Amino acid sequence: MGPRLTDVSARARLAGPGEDIGRDELALATRNHGLPLEALRYDVTPPGLHYVLTHYDIPYVPEDAPWHLTLGGRVRRALRLTVADVRTYPAVTTRVTLECAGNGRALLTPRPVSQPWLVEAVGTAEWTGVPLRLLLTEAGADADAVDVVFTGADHGVERGVEQDYRRALPLEVATGTEPEVLVAYEMNGAPLPPQHGHPLRLVVPGWYGMAHVKWLRDITVTDGAFTGFQHAVAYRLRQHPEEDGEPVTRIAPRALLVPPGFPDFMSRARVVRPGAVPLEGRAWSGRAPVTSVEVSTDDGRTWREVGLDPRDGHRWAWRRWHHEWTAAPGDHVLSVRATDAEGHTQPLEQPWNRGGFANNLVHRVPVVCLDRDG
Numbered sequence: 001m002g003p004r005l006t007d008v009s010a011r012a013r014l015a016g017p018g019e020d021i022g023r024d025e026l027a028l029a030t031r032n033h034g035l036p037l038e039a040l041r042y043d044v045t046p047p048g049l050h051y052v053l054t055h056y057d058i059p060y061v062p063e064d065a066p067w068h069l070t071l072g073g074r075v076r077r078a079l080r081l082t083v084a085d086v087r088t089y090p091a092v093t094t095r096v097t098l099e100c101a102g103n104g105r106a107l108l109t110p111r112p113v114s115q116p117w118l119v120e121a122v123g124t125a126e127w128t129g130v131p132l133r134l135l136l137t138e139a140g141a142d143a144d145a146v147d148v149v150f151t152g153a154d155h156g157v158e159r160g161v162e163q164d165y166r167r168a169l170p171l172e173v174a175t176g177t178e179p180e181v182l183v184a185y186e187m188n189g190a191p192l193p194p195q196h197g198h199p200l201r202l203v204v205p206g207w208y209g210m211a212h213v214k215w216l217r218d219i220t221v222t223d224g225a226f227t228g229f230q231h232a233v234a235y236r237l238r239q240h241p242e243e244d245g246e247p248v249t250r251i252a253p254r255a256l257l258v259p260p261g262f263p264d265f266m267s268r269a270r271v272v273r274p275g276a277v278p279l280e281g282r283a284w285s286g287r288a289p290v291t292s293v294e295v296s297t298d299d300g301r302t303w304r305e306v307g308l309d310p311r312d313g314h315r316w317a318w319r320r321w322h323h324e325w326t327a328a329p330g331d332h333v334l335s336v337r338a339t340d341a342e343g344h345t346q347p348l349e350q351p352w353n354r355g356g357f358a359n360n361l362v363h364r365v366p367v368v369c370l371d372r373d374g
């Protein structure tokens with residue numbers, strides 16, 4: 001018998017005790033890059049610095065290639081739209097902080113073997129597109145509609161299952177206004193770049209990255225709950241492999257710090273000199289607006305609330321925080337944590353699950369402060 005898909009596509013697993021990052025994880029890490037943390041300084045992440053995550057291959061879609069978005073299933077009137085057609089609907093631009101549900105995974109013990117993010121799987125962009133609810137209104141969802149399924153043009157195999165990348169939203173989320181889901185064709189005022197979903201993608205403000213289907217080619221309204229791989233198998237919070245688990249949905253609060261001072265090339269260790277060291281970073285939550293940010297300069301023993309930039313009306317984007325630290329010679333660990341309006345905050349102990357999803361362990365940055373003449 002010839003090779004089978006399950007020969008090339010293994011089951012999910014955890015790294016063994018002391019097992020280092022493998023070649024398979026390295027290959028994913030070079031394809032799927034993170035945000036350099038110094039780029040947390042920008043309100044809107046400059047092109048190329050936004051994180052990228054793609055399960056399979058980036059589809060090749062030349063500028064002049066025809067593209068059709070179909071909308072069908074349990075609707076009165078199926079639609080088949082070109083990108084030019086999509087652009088004729090009223091356009092909305094929303095600033096959105098996007099974070100991969102696997103952010104922080106490589107810091108967990110035991111480590112789920114997958115894309116090995118540290119903390120940098122985040123970015124903020126201005127997405128322009130048509131509100132999904134306008135398209136669904138035009139198509140007219142049937143009374144028995146339950147889910148709306150989104151299919152990307154990328155194809156692959158994952159844990160032995162061959163598939164197109166596909167995710168769904170409940171109808172009430174797909175047609176909601178808080179957040180308002182977009183079928184986007186522009187990122188930061190320019191057509192979507194290939195790696196971010198050219199020519200069309202879904203944007204679901206406040207939800208982890210997996211919901212924002214790139215290279216969107218089909219929308220299907222169903223009368224039953226969607227049970228595709230990326231819902232029923234992946235993106236569930238499980239302690240044991242046999243559990244059903246809870247689905248991953250909205251982004252839990254997280255704050256990150258621009259590592260201060262200057263880095264060593266190889267170790268990335270941070271070096272500062274004694275005295276005033278400005279600290280800044282960003283905080284976000286997809287559940288409710290961030291209301292406070294605290295910093296610790298003694299490895300989490302004591303915390304103090306720091307300044308937040310005024311709310312700027314961008315509900316779905318991160319908020320800047322800032323603080324001035326007086327550094328004294330020695331070794332320090334800086335940490336930061338965010339709390340949102342619903343009282344969700346970040347844990348000091350790792351919130352562990354088998355996929356390493358939705359974990360928002362506080363960010364720790366070791367810093368060496370030299371002697372004044374060091």
Ligand SMILES: Nc1nc2c(c(=O)[nH]1)N[C@H]1C(S)=C(S)[C@@H](COP(=O)(O)O)O[C@H]1N2
Binds near residue numbers: 055098196
């Ligand atoms: N079609 C398709 N859409 C996709 C993915 C994918 O692999 N294929 N990856 C998802 C995941 S897991 C994340 S985190 C985001 C990343 O979006 P970005 O690369 O634009 O930052 O895209 C999502 N949309």
Ligand SMILES: [Mo]
Binds near residue numbers: 053101
């Ligand atoms: Mo992701």
